[in-house]
Amino acid sequence: MAETLSRPQNPREWLALVLVWGAAGLVTAVFCWLLGDIVWHGLSHVSWTFLTAPPENAGRRGGIGPILVSTSLILGVCLSVSLPIGIGTAVLLAEFTSNHSLFGRMTRRSLDVLAGVPSIVFGLFGNAFFCKTLGLGFSILSGGLTLACMVLPILIRSTEEGFRAVPTSYRLSAAALGLSRTTTLVHLLLPAAVPGLLVGLVLGVGRAIAETAALIFTSGYVDRMPESLLDSGRALSIHIFDLSMNVSGGDANAYASALVLVIMLLAINGTVSWLAIYGLHRKIVAA
Amino acid sequence: MTSLSSNTLSRWSTDELLCWSLRGIATIAGAIVILIVVFLIVEALPALQHVGLLRFFTDPSWHPAEGLYNLTPMLWGTLFAMTGSVLIATPLGILSAVFCHYYAPLILARPYRRLIELLAGIPSVVYGFWGLVVMVPLIAEIQPPGPSLLAGILILTIMILPTIALMADASLANVPQQYLRGAAALGLPRWATIRGVVFPAAKSGLFTGVILETGRAIGETMAILMVSGNVVQTPSSVFAPIRTLTANIALEMAYALGDHRAALFVSGLVLMAMIVALVVSAGWISRGRMYG
Numbered sequence: 001m002a003e004t005l006s007r008p009q010n011p012r013e014w015l016a017l018v019l020v021w022g023a024a025g026l027v028t029a030v031f032c033w034l035l036g037d038i039v040w041h042g043l044s045h046v047s048w049t050f051l052t053a054p055p056e057n058a059g060r061r062g063g064i065g066p067i068l069v070s071t072s073l074i075l076g077v078c079l080s081v082s083l084p085i086g087i088g089t090a091v092l093l094a095e096f097t098s099n100h101s102l103f104g105r106m107t108r109r110s111l112d113v114l115a116g117v118p119s120i121v122f123g124l125f126g127n128a129f130f131c132k133t134l135g136l137g138f139s140i141l142s143g144g145l146t147l148a149c150m151v152l153p154i155l156i157r158s159t160e161e162g163f164r165a166v167p168t169s170y171r172l173s174a175a176a177l178g179l180s181r182t183t184t185l186v187h188l189l190l191p192a193a194v195p196g197l198l199v200g201l202v203l204g205v206g207r208a209i210a211e212t213a214a215l216i217f218t219s220g221y222v223d224r225m226p227e228s229l230l231d232s233g234r235a236l237s238i239h240i241f242d243l244s245m246n247v248s249g250g251d252a253n254a255y256a257s258a259l260v261l262v263i264m265l266l267a268i269n270g271t272v273s274w275l276a277i278y279g280l281h282r283k284i285v286a287a
Numbered sequence: 288m289t290s291l292s293s294n295t296l297s298r299w300s301t302d303e304l305l306c307w308s309l310r311g312i313a314t315i316a317g318a319i320v321i322l323i324v325v326f327l328i329v330e331a332l333p334a335l336q337h338v339g340l341l342r343f344f345t346d347p348s349w350h351p352a353e354g355l356y357n358l359t360p361m362l363w364g365t366l367f368a369m370t371g372s373v374l375i376a377t378p379l380g381i382l383s384a385v386f387c388h389y390y391a392p393l394i395l396a397r398p399y400r401r402l403i404e405l406l407a408g409i410p411s412v413v414y415g416f417w418g419l420v421v422m423v424p425l426i427a428e429i430q431p432p433g434p435s436l437l438a439g440i441l442i443l444t445i446m447i448l449p450t451i452a453l454m455a456d457a458s459l460a461n462v463p464q465q466y467l468r469g470a471a472a473l474g475l476p477r478w479a480t481i482r483g484v485v486f487p488a489a490k491s492g493l494f495t496g497v498i499l500e501t502g503r504a505i506g507e508t509m510a511i512l513m514v515s516g517n518v519v520q521t522p523s524s525v526f527a528p529i530r531t532l533t534a535n536i537a538l539e540m541a542y543a544l545g546d547h548r549a550a551l552f553v554s555g556l557v558l559m560a561m562i563v564a565l566v567v568s569a570g571w572i573s574r575g576r577m578y579g
Contacts, residue, residue: 009476016478020390023382024399027452030445031406034417088312096306103310107317112570114320116499116562118506120533124555125323127540128330149319156316181302210410213508213533217540237412241509244416251420258413269408273401 035262042259045252051260055223058247059239064257066225070140070233071209073226074219077144078151078208079201085148086155086204087197091185093156094163095171115153119213122150126218138232143219150214151204158203162196163189198275206268209261212237236261327556334549343553349519351539351547358554363521364529367436368511369504371525372443377497379444380451385481388459400456407449415513418442423514430526434516437525442510447500454499458492459485491572498569505561508533532558 053063089107097104126146136142166189174184212235220232221242234242240257243250338356346357383403387396418438427433462485470480486493508531516528517538530538532554543551 013476013478016481017390020382020386023379024386024391027379027383027406027448028399028402031402033421034409034414034445037417037421038413085312085316088309089316092306092309092313096309103313107313109570110317110320113563113566114323116502116506116566117320117323118508118533118558118562120506120508120536121323121327121555121558121562124330124536124540124552125326128326128552129322133326149323152316152319182305185305206408210408210412212410212412213537216537237410237509240412240416241513244419245513254416258416261410262413265408265410266405269405273404 038255038258038262041252042255042257045256046259050256054225055239055253058250059223059243059253060247060250061253064236064239064253064260066223067234067236067239067257070219070226071236073140073229073233074144074147074215074235075205075208077141077229078147079205081145082148082151082155082204083201086152086200087159089152090156090159090163090200094160095181095185095189111153111156114149115157117150119150119211122146122214123217125149126214131218136230138218138220138222139230140219140226140233141229143215143233143235144229146214146218147208147211150211151207154207155200155204158200159193159197162193162199165196166192195275199272202268202272202275206265206272209235209264209268210237211235212241216241324559327552327559331549331552331556334546334553337546338550343550349535351543351550354546356546356550358532358550358557360519360521361530361532361535361554362557364436364515365505365531365533367522368439368443368515368529368531369501371436371440372447372504373497373501375440375444376448376451376500380448380496380500381455381493383448383452384455384459385485387456389477389481389485403449403452403456406445407453411446411507411510412513414442414446415510418510418514426526432516432526432528434514434528435526436515436522436529439511439515439529439531440525442514443504443507446507446510447503450500450503451496454496455489455493458489458496461492462488494572495569498565498572502562502565505558505565506533508537512537 050063051068052065054066055064056062089111093104093107097107099105123146126142126149130136130142130145131138134142136145170188170192171184174188179188215235215238219235219238221234221238222232223234223239224231226233236257240254240261243254243257334356338354343356343358346355348355349357349360383399387400391399418441422441423433423438426435426438466484466488467480470484475483511531512534515531515534517530517534518528519530519535520527522529536551536554539547540551
């Protein structure tokens, strides 16, 4: 289209041209400003010691070692719960239920709502259900379980799309060969749907490590090295929040922690794009 | 997609087993929302019984320690911040998508789209931190104190922009090619094509995008908590500090007990009701699936 249309000729076209380029320029500028600021102030503080040392003096000095451990433990709990439930639901929605059945529609609608629930409401729920009712207290386990509820919709959606991208001929051929549907699923559909599953996984991890509000009242603030899953542990995003809001003079370490978090997310984002380009487009997998 | 109906094509008992266990799993996934609503209601019940729904709107102020629970200033805070950011982010986001599809040379369009995707992935606490150390001091120079409704609106705008931009991008991509060729054959210039042909064709996707970004703006907690000052008041100007419903929960949950705690769950219920209304209307507009 860009080639077929010549230069704008009337004032309205010129105005639109200026506005569109202006909007794009503005967005790019803000993005560069934000990222530049964080890299500029954070880079000088990030070092191997920073990544491994425990925080000192409420985080003003020292590093983020225990916080990284807590973050990965929370993430581990979250994934080990949400992956089986997410994949199971996605398989059911994509392979075993018609789009119009009542059960399928109800599940989908409820996941739509779940995807929109504000993270602070997940926090309230996690605090009431996991911490109080189930008696897990402020712990890594509560935090991870709360996050698991939160990433489920993302996980299910991508995995389901992965299954829907598998050609129907696979299913028909398998049925013609008299394979059971379990065998078809395990040996044929699952390997072919792996790219979609990976995209969902990576997106879910991205959402989980970016989360703050849902974790404040579930996994807590304690910045010691956690000894078990029932210990309270501070996630990286909460560390940034705490340093910038509650600790005066914590800005330098907050910048460095923010840089670490952003780098993790950029890596995750890059993985998604890579998977989407090289994985999903190459749908056929020799099974 | 052909969904091979489970009982006609297969006589295997493992299939039966698999199907039922999958149904069990999916029921868990689907029941989480119900569980959330039930727990919010159960926890909010003491406040609803002792205080009554009406007093959340008619009490003179929000002083939980003295038994005064007026939520309206926070409700206004949420609504003002939401309206402001949606009003700024919607045109910017749609123009961004238009830029990607119809104005940018190919060599710019792809990196620009990647950039928007990156913006979507940056955590809210990082936006909030940046707003706190960079934007708030700038606003304080124009008009003290700095942490204000304006800072909240601006930071929310940056945060919800990727949502609308990516949704608009997807719906512009779905506009049939022959519409564009038809417009080109009629000799329509670029902007006239976009306004007269592309926007009407992509209308439902654009509306869904606006609804999704509104949902994000309502639910956002950390970033707006960090930049907007958190004074419980109905703002008199854009430079006045505000507190939103979400920020109120995050700030007071740590020490809230009894009716105070229950009152916070009431505000959680209010948020949940807003989101359900938005999701239902989005489903009504798009009549399709759009979670995630």
